[in-house]
Amino acid sequence: MKLLTGNDLASGDVIWWTGAGWSRRVEAACDVDTHGETIAAVEERARRVTGPYVIDATPTPAGPRPAHIKDRIRALGPTVRPDLTLKPGDPAAVEAVV
Incomplete structure (x- = not known):
């Protein structure tokens, strides 16, 4: 599976x-x-995105999971402020990165 980010x-x-x-x-x-x-x-070209690139991912029941740790971290949001992550109330969010 390939994703565009x-x-x-x-x-x-x-x-x-x-x-x-x-x-x-x-x-x-x-x-x-x-x-x-x-x-x-x-x-x-349409100026809707900057720096797009294709990544490998694995399909899961919860949706695609980026294969590389860098992109799993990007998917969760900022790492310096846990309260700003995209899933602050989800204890499984930490497991998704590991």
């Missing part, structure tokens, strides 16, 4: 390609298969 041009937030647009939730991301680079180029 990058940063929102206006806010800098980490975003994930859903097949119809961008989401701040990795759970909403879709498999871009071999089309990731093409989608990234179109979206970057």
